[in-house]
Amino acid sequence: MFRPAKMQKIRVIGMRRDEPALISSLHTLGLLEIRKVEGEEAGRENPLHVYQIVSEQLTRIRGIKNLLEKQPGEKENHKSEMPLEQAIAECGKIKIDARLRELEAERERIEERIDSLAEKKEKLAKLAGLDVDFGKLEAETIECHAGIVKRKKYEILKGALAKTKNTCMMKGRGQTAADFACVVCAPKKENVKGTLEAHGFEFVQAGKIAGTPLENIAIAEEEIHKQKKRLAEIGKEYEVISKEYYGKIIEIDKVLKIWEARCTAVSDFRATEETFILHGWLLEKNYWKLHEELKRRFGGRIFVSRIKGKDEPPTLLANPKPFSPFEFLVEFFSLPRAREIDPSMILALTFPILYGMMVGDVGYGIISLLLAGMIIAKTKPGMLRGFAVLWAIASIPSMIFGILFDEWFGFTFKTLMEEMGVHVGGSFLVVVFGSAFHLSRLHDIGTLLLITILVGVLHLSLGLFLGFVNEWGHSKTHAMAKLGWIGILASGLLLVPHLMFSASLLALPIDEVLAGGIIFAVSLLLVVRADGIMGVFEIPGIAGNALSYARIAAVGIAGVVVAEAIINKLLFEGVALPNRANPFVFFLVCAVVLLLHIANTFLAMFESLVQGARLNLVEFYGKFFHGGGKKFSPFSMEEK
Incomplete structure (x- = not known):
């Protein structure tokens, strides 16, 4: 299992x-x-x-x-x-190969022809206002330029061309009221192109045409219709x-x-x-x-x-069906090797707890469950749906921790009920269970940090114990070193509060400094025996791992600040409540408040997923997991 x-x-x-x-x-x-x-x-x-x-x-x-x-x-x-x-x-x-190739080649030629005609038609449309037969303008010594000129520049251009001998310019309406369509004819030796460019003349290269632009547009449209008809015949075949x-x-x-x-x-x-x-x-x-x-x-x-296989066996995760969503998370990072521990069932416990501690709001848990359900319903199996299933599962502990933290869309339970016109005597725990437990993430920050670091020590210790189990069959010395690291973490819980703050974290009925010193000394010997003197230099690293769990508190507090201080106090209490007499303003602000809570929920979902995955897949995994397994892929007729 x-x-x-x-x-x-x-x-x-x-x-x-x-x-x-x-x-x-x-x-x-x-x-x-x-x-x-x-x-x-x-x-x-x-x-x-x-x-x-x-x-x-x-x-x-x-x-x-x-x-x-x-x-x-x-x-x-x-x-x-x-x-x-x-x-x-x-x-x-x-024996349809040759015919299909012929049809495909003809279809490609027709599509290219239609594109070419459409491009030519688009260019001719710019000159449609010119009632000029371009076929009659051809001469060996004459060059003609068709194009567009701005109305405000037309007279200036006309004056400039008047200085050139034997130059003729004809105009017609442009595609817009601000333009003229023009054709300029002049002896080739005069080289009027530079003059035209200097006055913002937009050249239209429509190719060699005979007749007026409108006549050529009609010819192009007829040819396009003919080609499309043939294209339809090919499609039917x-x-x-x-x-x-x-x-x-x-x-x-x-x-x-x-x-x-x-x-x-x-x-x-x-x-x-x-x-x-x-x-x-x-x-x-x-x-x-x-x-x-x-x-x-x-x-x-x-x-x-x-x-007996000398090569590495393939890996097939075989957990009970309820744990299959966490197989997705394991595979997303890396498959365990066949002889390693499969962390899927462990992640099924640790990931939702860490995620729930970060979201920690009943209302946000409900919204995250609804959002995850919508994603699951609208998407096909894949990465996004896999994460949505994790969100849906983790929304339950989010609600549980929301009850413990007394957070309901950033309100306390008592405040929320009173805003709805229902008077209650305290938090949900007080009303339903008669419990006086209370932990505010916004006001009990020190306690929250201690709890998250303690959770980190327990989480890391579990990872080290799994590392001990993994290593026992390979190297008992390295396996015992894993127990040594657990001892170093435990000694830290005993020694650090006394040595740095002259206080006790666990309040045990023993001399915690003496007990912590003995545990530290014995544990360090186990580590040095396996890793040598370099093991000593890894102590700050594992201490940093434990402290990194403080991000649970940081992410949670940031969400509370946005929900309570910004959305609720600034908008709901500051704008909506004073305007209860104005239904339009009141309901409009309430709608904005709800949308902001949904947006804040989405941010909390994403951030908690990322940080929860990091704590599990980096800090926790690093204590026992090797990975690099190859998925079992049997030679089978079944589609993979």
Whole structure:
């Protein structure tokens, strides 16, 4: 339960003539992760003999599939029962490649032509106000420039061109009231282009045209209509071909994809002329299931045996379903190795507590639960949804700590009830349970800091104990060093308050300084024995780890300040309440207050997630977790 699922490495030996049938059986069963066979004298196996034709046809079929239109109701991840021989035969019957390529090439040409015509039409539209036949302006010694000039600059430009011999300028209405469309003709030797540029003339390069701009726009529109009509005809032909072939294509694609995986999987085998060897990992509980199934299918021709794996086993997290959301958090950071402790169930306890201490408001817990529920309902499985599930779970301890801190949307329970016209005698704990417990994050900051640091010491001690369990099977010296660090943390709780503040944190009925000194000395010996003198220099580091838990208080206090001092006192009490007689102002300000509380909740959710994850995945993980595990990936027909 606290470790990944136990794995077993196996060896399978058989006759090469059974290789295709065996690899098909393993693929169907989906129990074994095949690993490369290392250190054997036999040579490396080649892909199955059908690999070349499978690869060629798969490339061809996928090319066709990419050109066809996806059909409704056709599922690409369905399981196909079509035999390989039939799939290859069906490939031979499909002869639409050339026609599809022709249609695709024609479609690309038409789309390019339409884009070109649309661009030309857009340019001609700028000159539509010119009633000029451009075809009659062509001459070897004359150059013409069409474009736009601002009305306020037209007379200035006209005067400048008048200084040039044999120059003619014609104008028409522009696209806007501030412009003229113009065409300027002049002898080439005069080079009027510089004059035009100097006066802000916007050149329009519409290409070689005959007739007026309006006539050419009409021609372009007619050509675009003609090309779009042909495009629609191509689309209909695609639709007819797709309806006939798409279902068959995806079925063949599935079969060929399966066999491509099977053909290449044997490359990890070792083989002689007559036999083959394969290695792989599977769940220990599935060993006999695989053993008996292969025995039933192949009799005595296949030999399966357990072997000791020298390589790192794959990792499969196998926690009860209620803890699966925290597997997401573990995998997000790094998978544990197969022989490590799986921290999923521990994070299910520690993460919500740390998160809840930071949010610590009943109202914010309710809002975070609602926001998380909306995200879960609106998103598909993935990272955002995974975090939303964590938010939803952690909202419950947020409400519990909100009751302990007596925070309800930044109000105390008593204040909130009285604002609603209900008189109560005190906090929720007083009213419901008769408890006088009270801890205000805004007024009892010193107590809150001590509690968060104590929580940090306990959290780190748990991590160190898990490190002790992890190391015990590898190095008892290093395992005992983990206990030594727990002792150093415990001695700090006893010594630091006395030596720095002349006070007792735990108020134990013993000499805390003497007890702390003894624990520190013994613990330091355990650490130095494992890590040498460098262990001494790590003491400030672990002290810093414990102090970093003060961020729990810091994040919480920041949220309270925003909720209570800014939103409630400044807006609700300062603006809304004095305007109760004005319903419009009152309800408007109340709506703004609610929106600000929702925004503050979102900030608290994000900040608490980040800081809670940091405390768990950096400070806590660092005491026992190595990570770097590889996820168990069995050779299977199931879509991953």
